[in-house]
Amino acid sequence: MSTAPRLTIDLNALVRNWLKLNEYSGKAECSAVIKANAYGLGIEPVATALSKAGCKTFFVAMAEEGARARAVAPDARIFILNGIFPDTLPLVLEHNLSPVLGNTDQIALWAKNPQGGACAIHVDTGMNRLGLDVEEAIDLSKNTDMLSRLNAKILMSHLACADDPDHEHNTLQHENFQKCVNNFSSLEYSFANSAATLSKPSFHYNLTRPGVALYGGEALNDVPNPMQPVVTARSRILQIRNAKAGEKVGYGAEATLTCATKIATISGGYADGFHRALSGAGVPLRDAKPEGGNVWLEGHLCPILGRVSMDLITVDVTDVPDQVLEQAKWVELFGKNIAVDDAARACGTIGYELLTSLGGRYVREYLG
């Protein structure tokens, strides 16, 4: 039997999350952001399940991702957030993808391409990443000939601070976006990521663009997460050993046991996106609160001991009753019992990064 860690991806929970975000979106259409391999979960199964549920518009980062989505969503609108370049144009045309145009070069390229389908226009309202300046967007709005040649359907912008709904930068970006909206006519407008879909109806406009919330991640800071977990990561127990007080655990001999400790060594490590920063190394163990992460074993939270290595993680199972330990074969790294965002916090990052770091070694199984 394989010792590869497992990801169980609950497509029914994914669909329930999309339906919920669709409800939050009110009159606006709810799209789905499936970039980065659908946040690590698999573009094809995710796009298939969401299409069946009624999702008609998808956003990916790169043309290659768009081509994969097209194979399973033949009738959907698929937008490429990174825009268009001379060398990605053939792939975009071949798969009937729609670029999100973010500068005048891209606009010129799309305008002179006679086969071009629909596109979106990106305006940068306060992130300084991608998109036209507000002034450039307003200029474009006056060039109706250019707009019809482009077959522009959507005007969109992206928020920097939506996870904090009271952040004043949201207001500034909203004002900038509204200025553009006032100048265009007969486009769809799209402004809301997951956080704004959940918290700001006035940001919904015509089309919401949730990503992380679909996959069960936390989009908003400091409020209970209304989404259902979609992904469970599990790892196999390879060996259990009894160690004595004073002994060391893991690389660097960084963790010193302060009492007799039962240790389970589990398969998987930082090569599987289970970041090294989750290590419980370097802190006094057991009686003190370890600062590293935990895994879940049949109702018991087991602290990680020593450094997370490339393929192995050592965890403290001293408190797990023997009969549970004898039967246990797998531990949960995150999922229904340890929220992905709690695991992410323990390694100093966010759920987005943990999900998209999961890597190729997992056996992925899909429910639903």
Ligand SMILES: *Cc1c(COP(=O)(O)O)cnc(C)c1O
């Ligand atoms: C990633 C992304 C989204 C989705 O953001 P979430 O926070 O995951 O909901 C929406 N719009 C754009 C432009 C993005 O890059």
